[in-house]
Amino acid sequence: MLSEETRTIVKATIPVLEAQGAVITKHFYAKMLGSNEELLNIFNMVNQKKGAQPTALATTILAAAKHIDDLSPLIGHVKQIGHKHRALQIMPEHYPIVGKNLLLAIKDVLGDAATPEIISAWGEAYEEIANVFITVEADMYKEAAWESWKPFEVISKAEVGDGICEFTVKPTKESGVDLSTLKVIAGQYITVNTHPTRHDNKYDALRHYSICSNSTKDGLKFAVKLEHTPGKDIGLVSEFLHKDVKAGDNLLISAPAGDFQLNEKLIKQNETPLVLLAAGVGVTPLLSMLETQVNENPSRPVYWIQSSRDETKQAFKNHVDELLTKTNTAEKLIVHTKDQARIDAEYLKKNVPKNSDVYICGSVDFMKSMIGYLKNIEHDEAFIHYEPFGPKMSTIQV
Numbered sequence: 001m002l003s004e005e006t007r008t009i010v011k012a013t014i015p016v017l018e019a020q021g022a023v024i025t026k027h028f029y030a031k032m033l034g035s036n037e038e039l040l041n042i043f044n045m046v047n048q049k050k051g052a053q054p055t056a057l058a059t060t061i062l063a064a065a066k067h068i069d070d071l072s073p074l075i076g077h078v079k080q081i082g083h084k085h086r087a088l089q090i091m092p093e094h095y096p097i098v099g100k101n102l103l104l105a106i107k108d109v110l111g112d113a114a115t116p117e118i119i120s121a122w123g124e125a126y127e128e129i130a131n132v133f134i135t136v137e138a139d140m141y142k143e144a145a146w147e148s149w150k151p152f153e154v155i156s157k158a159e160v161g162d163g164i165c166e167f168t169v170k171p172t173k174e175s176g177v178d179l180s181t182l183k184v185i186a187g188q189y190i191t192v193n194t195h196p197t198r199h200d201n202k203y204d205a206l207r208h209y210s211i212c213s214n215s216t217k218d219g220l221k222f223a224v225k226l227e228h229t230p231g232k233d234i235g236l237v238s239e240f241l242h243k244d245v246k247a248g249d250n251l252l253i254s255a256p257a258g259d260f261q262l263n264e265k266l267i268k269q270n271e272t273p274l275v276l277l278a279a280g281v282g283v284t285p286l287l288s289m290l291e292t293q294v295n296e297n298p299s300r301p302v303y304w305i306q307s308s309r310d311e312t313k314q315a316f317k318n319h320v321d322e323l324l325t326k327t328n329t330a331e332k333l334i335v336h337t338k339d340q341a342r343i344d345a346e347y348l349k350k351n352v353p354k355n356s357d358v359y360i361c362g363s364v365d366f367m368k369s370m371i372g373y374l375k376n377i378e379h380d381e382a383f384i385h386y387e388p389f390g391p392k393m394s395t396i397q398v
Helices: 004-012 014-035 037-041 045-050 052-066 072-088 094-113 116-143 236-243 280-296 317-324 345-351 364-376
Strands: 150-161 164-171 189-194 205-210 220-225 250-257 274-279 302-308 330-336 357-362 384-388
Touching: 004 052, 004 116, 014 037, 014 052, 014 094, 052 072, 052 116, 072 116, 072 189, 072 205, 072 250, 094 116, 164 236, 189 220, 189 236, 205 220, 205 236, 205 280, 220 236, 220 280, 274 280, 280 302, 280 317, 280 357, 302 317, 317 330, 330 345, 345 364, 357 364, 364 384
Parallel strands: 274 302, 274 357, 302 330, 357 384
Antiparallel strands: 150 164, 150 250, 164 220, 189 205, 189 250
C-alpha cells in the first residue's frame, strides 16, 4: 500500500503528465531499447515509429496517476494489456528494466523539476502498478492453452482479398499442442514469432493476428494484410509471411489471447441486434463472431457493415455471404470508398439500430472515427466494443 505522501506527490504530477507524458514515454523507449538490445526481439518497431506505443504508455501512466488512490478501476485496461503481454511472453523480470528506464526518462525530460521526492514517489508507484500487471498476467499464463512459443506447420495459404492472405496452420508433433481440445473464442488473436531477413533485419519480429474462425477442424486460421505501400513503412512481418513463407514451413505461435469477444448473454436472445462494423482486414475477428452467432442463434438480427476501397479489397466476400445466408434476419451493407463517401455519423444513424450491440475493428483512425460518430448519435457506450490494429490504450482518453 502506498503512503498518503507518495500518492499526493504522484497526483501532483498529473498536469505534467498531461502536458509531457508522450515526450517522456518516447524518450523512455529510445533509452530502454538503446541500452537493452535484446528487447528489440519483442517490441514492434513500427508502433514505435508511428508513436502509437509511446502514446499508449503515456495514457496508461496518466490513468494510473489519476487512480493512484484506488487502481481497481483500471483492471479492465490492465487485463487488455495483460493479454498482449502474455501473448508476447513478457515476463516479471522485464518489469524492473522498464521501471529503471522510465524513471531515468522522467529525470531527463523534466530536468530540475524532477525532484528526488518525485522520482522516489514514482519509483514506489511503479512497483505497485507493476505488481498489479504481474499478478494479472500470472493467471493468464496459467490459463493459456500452451506455454511459450510452439511450432506450427503452414498447411495452406489462400488469397481472400487483394493483398490479404489467409493462413491455415496446424501444430507439429513436437509442439505437443492438441487442437481437438482447444476452445477458440471468437475475437481472439494468435501471435506469430518470426525472424525476417529482408531489409537487413537482425531481430525477431512478433505480430498479433486475429483468428478468422473458432473452428479448429482444419487448423488455426488467421489473415494477414500485406503492408508494403511505396513511400510508407514496410510491413516487415506481413511481407515475410506473404512472400517468403510457404506451405510446409513452420511458424512459432503463442496461445490465443484477447478480450474482444461477443457478449455471451446476448447471443441467444433476439431483441438486441448484433452490428459488426469492419474496415479492410479488420473483418477477421468479426468474421469469427459472425460464425459464432450463426452457429448458436441464427435468429438474432445481424447487421454486417464492411468498408473497403473497392470490391477487390473486400476481404472474405464469399465467406461472409455464405454465413449471412444462414441467418434468419440479416442486413448486409458494403461501402466501397473508391466510389462512395466514407462511413460517417449520418450513415451510422441511418443504418445502426439504437438498441444494438456494436463490434468494430479496423485501423486506429477508423476506430476513432467510428467510436466518435456513434457517440455523436448518442449510441450507448456500454454497447460499443472495438479492437484496433495497434495498442488500444493509444485510442483511449482518461
